[in-house]
Amino acid sequence: MHVAWASFLVALVVLMLVPGPDFVLITRNAALGMRWGVLTAAGVICGLLVHATAATLGLSALVAAVPTALFVVKVIGAAYLGYLGLATLRAARGGGAQPALTERTARAVFLRGVLGDLLNPKVMLIFLTLVPQAMDPQAAPLPQAALLSGVVVLTFAAFWALVVPLARQLAALLARPRARRVFERCCGAALLGMAASIIAV
Template identity: 35%
Template sequence: MLGLSWAQLGSFVALCLVLAATPGANLTVVLGCARQGGQRAAVAATAGLTLGKVFWAAGSVLGLATLLATSRLAYDMLRLAGAAYLIWLGVQALRSARRRPAVRPPDGPVPELSALGGFRRGLIGDLLNPKVGIFYTTVFPQFIGPDDAVVPAAAVLLAAHTAVLMTWYPGMTYLLTRVGRRLARPGLSAVLDRVMGSVLIGLGIRLAVVPL
């Protein structure tokens, strides 16, 4: 299989599942998009962050992402940009909580975030996430053996990572949406937006203050 063994691919998929299930910036962004735009925005955000990983994987294969591991200045610039973006998303969520009406509209809540907006959030958030860069610089290459065809093998691993993300995140948001219909009540939605915004701001501050 293009030089990759089933053991290599299975180990990589297992790692991707663990990382996807671990709370972090990507999961918070996707859940935030689901809160503001529904399932379509969540799926679009997941597509955006998977596209971001395409760029990271290409950079890793070409040797460009190595800059993050060798240049402290480049890493710090990306880290601070990512922190600022997370804080901005958190502020937007807090502002959304203040704008929510006290009573649910007769026709139900209207999504505040479009699919395009969700896609953009996912893409930008992933490109400005230094942890993704470090993963594709240091961990990703470890699953490609010295005798493997690098580009085809990297494409297979990237496809596997994409499949995991496009299954896990939309599936999780769908289940949460189906189980938590009552969360659509404006009062509780405002509380959840405040929690989500606070988490995003906290992640941003942590990323800015505590390097990896």
């Protein structure tokens, strides 16, 4: 089995370093608190695991092959990102105060990470374009798809393990209400912009 590891890993790192909705959510929540960031990153990783499983089993390819199904996924994903963006902007108008992380809030933070990743069609397309291009056409596809999809998930997990503590350093800068409001507005605007870009693609 001759997997094109070099080109695969280079492309994966490039895609990983381009900021997307997951990056905005994790950075924003990590700035609120370490546990916020960890919960969001855990949710995103769970979403990646679902994408990886679906891609390995061929379900993602089936969705992508049906234009209507892919359009529905894009609309739902854009709508959810738009909702998150508006919610973030509302939090900024409220003064940007840090809410208490109760058990209910912790579940909500985790689920936002899961849904934010699951409803991002660009993540699904990573598994549909990057993984197949690296596979050996002469070898069995299922083991290769599982291996490469697992590498994608583990690489992103390692990346988030670095991002969360680094983003947490923003907490000192955001101690002032005005700075926090500006930060929240930037995150909200970024999420709204990404929602619009998903629909435009």
